[in-house]
Amino acid sequence: MDPKLGYSGFSLLKHAVTGNRRWPDFLAEPEMRASYDIVIIGGGGHGLATAHYLAANHGVTNVAVVEGGWIGGGNTARNTTIVRSDYLLNASFQLKHFALKLWSDLTQDLNFNVMYEPRGYVDLAHSDGELEHFTLRANAMRMRGAEASILTGQEVQHRVPELDLSGRKRFPVAGALVQEAGGVVRHDAVAWGFARSAAASGIHVFQNCPATGIDVKSGRIVAVNTPKGRIACKQALISVAGSSSAVAQMAGIDLPLSTINVQALVTEPVKPALDAVVNYNAGLSYVSQTSKGEFVLGGATDGYASYARRGSFERIEDVLARAVQMFPFLSRLRLMRHWSGSADIPMDGNAMLGRTQVDGLMINAGWGYAGFKATPAVGWCMAELLATGKIPDLVAPFTLERFAQGAEHDDAGIGPYPWLQ
Ligand SMILES: Cc1cc2nc3c(=O)[nH]c(=O)nc-3n(C[C@H](O)[C@H](O)[C@H](O)COP(=O)(O)OP(=O)(O)OC[C@H]3O[C@@H](n4cnc5c(N)ncnc54)[C@H](O)[C@@H]3O)c2cc1C
Numbered sequence: 003m004d005p006k007l008g009y010s011g012f013s014l015l016k017h018a019v020t021g022n023r024r025w026p027d028f029l030a031e032p033e034m035r036a037s038y039d040i041v042i043i044g045g046g047g048h049g050l051a052t053a054h055y056l057a058a059n060h061g062v063t064n065v066a067v068v069e070g071g072w073i074g075g076g077n078t079a080r081n082t083t084i085v086r087s088d089y090l091l092n093a094s095f096q097l098k099h100f101a102l103k104l105w106s107d108l109t110q111d112l113n114f115n116v117m118y119e120p121r122g123y124v125d126l127a128h129s130d131g132e133l134e135h136f137t138l139r140a141n142a143m144r145m146r147g148a149e150a151s152i153l154t155g156q157e158v159q160h161r162v163p164e165l166d167l168s169g170r171k172r173f174p175v176a177g178a179l180v181q182e183a184g185g186v187v188r189h190d191a192v193a194w195g196f197a198r199s200a201a202a203s204g205i206h207v208f209q210n211c212p213a214t215g216i217d218v219k220s221g222r223i224v225a226v227n228t229p230k231g232r233i234a235c236k237q238a239l240i241s242v243a244g245s246s247s248a249v250a251q252m253a254g255i256d257l258p259l260s261t262i263n264v265q266a267l268v269t270e271p272v273k274p275a276l277d278a279v280v281n282y283n284a285g286l287s288y289v290s291q292t293s294k295g296e297f298v299l300g301g302a303t304d305g306y307a308s309y310a311r312r313g314s315f316e317r318i319e320d321v322l323a324r325a326v327q328m329f330p331f332l333s334r335l336r337l338m339r340h341w342s343g344s345a346d347i348p349m350d351g352n353a354m355l356g357r358t359q360v361d362g363l364m365i366n367a368g369w370g371y372a373g374f375k376a377t378p379a380v381g382w383c384m385a386e387l388l389a390t391g392k393i394p395d396l397v398a399p400f401t402l403e404r405f406a407q408g409a410e411h412d413d414a415g416i417g418p419y420p421w422l423q
Pocket residue numbers: 043044045046047048049068069070071072074075076077078079080081082083084085211212213214241242243244245249264265266300341342343344345369370371372373374375376
């Protein structure tokens with residue numbers, strides 16, 4: 003890494019002495035070349051992580067990342083920052099668990115504080131049947147070498163004393179599945195940390211530079227068009243989250259997914275009151291407190307296909323009603339902001355990773371509102387695919403072919419109803 007971009011004690015001292023006026027640009031705009039070996043379309047966490055690992059793991063740096071907006075303007079910095087790997091199906095678990103391992107060292111790897119905080123992810127069960135299903139999940143996790151625990155009524159109260167477990171609730175709490183290694187990571191730091199590292203390795207990152215067309219010749223990708231010029235390339239990766247179907251169609255590819263609004267909300271900041279991430283399963287509402295003191299809340303999708311980045315009031319009311327059931331003190335806080343992101347949700351609710359029917363064109367899509375936690379693992383695996391041409395074992399169950407083969411990967415058991423995922 004370029005030592006000028008480092009944040010060592012020495013460099014902080016040196017720049018302090020010169021009045022902090024000589025810091026280099028965080029992300030300088032490079033001169034665009036006519037061709038690159040690889041073009042990554044989408045400068046969100048996933049695309050930038052792919053760029054970082056291409057350089058760090060494979061020494062591949064003749065790469066351009068073209069981002070339609072600004073770094074951290076997409077879902078990466080719109081999400082509720084939760085990371086965990088408490089999945090039942092093996093393939094889902096393995097990918098997210100590998101990501102958890104990468105999260106724990108990422109601050110050191112990037113020399114950039116991404117603030118991974120393993121505060122514990124507490125998933126509440128509201129009936130004995132649900133708790134039994136959670137026990138199955140916890141056992142599956144333990145058999146694969148992960149830590150997980152099942153808590154019953156009073157143990158949940160002990161783990162999260164702020165929870166209101168009085169029997170007056172519409173949905174009483176029967177217990178919880180807890181993954182202590184789950185928690186939160188500072189989302190925009192992730193995007194910027196990966197961008198900075200990729201740029202320092204010589205990869206070109208262009209902001210305000212959307213892909214407007216993909217040129218395919220004899221079934222092979224040959225170029226990506228942008229307002230800043232046509233970029234010839236040998237390979238490209240589509241990594242654009244909510245815009246996946248629109249960008250894939252530029253290459254004539256129809257993806258089996260819907261783009262649906264998902265919202266998040268944040269309250270005014272108060273003193274630290276909650277040290278875990280808590281999920282209320284009866285209807286979905288989850289809460290954590292940021293280091294600044296705000297409570298971040300999220301819930302299910304708005305339930306209809308849309309590219310708009312504003313949400314319905316119905317969902318806000320729904321999320322808040324459940325959050326207040328858990329933590330009645332939240333009713334005294336003011337809501338500061340709410341926003342939404344465009345979630346790309348496939349028919350089985352799981353990601354699509356790997357090759358497309360166009361030679362040299364790869365896809366990373368379908369993460370919906372669950373892909374932040376996988377960011378470093380996705381980057382690691384997509385970099386491996388682009389650099390070696392081999393499908394990594396961790397992504398093999400998620401290839402596009404699974405839809406043609408009837409090998410869907412439905413973690414939630416909801417079937418082909420993306421608005422319910
Ligand atoms: C409200 C909300 C809450 C969520 N909460 C969680 C959570 O707690 N935990 C979790 O694991 N996941 C969560 N997610 C999901 C998670 O945010 C996404 O799955 C993940 O961030 C996807 O990463 P990405 O890099 O693919 O997406 P993005 O960050 O959206 O990156 C894609 C980029 O592509 C760019 N782009 C689009 N079109 C073009 C084009 N034509 N050319 C070039 N660039 C283009 C966009 O501008 C964008 O920056 C949540 C999502 C939302 C919306």
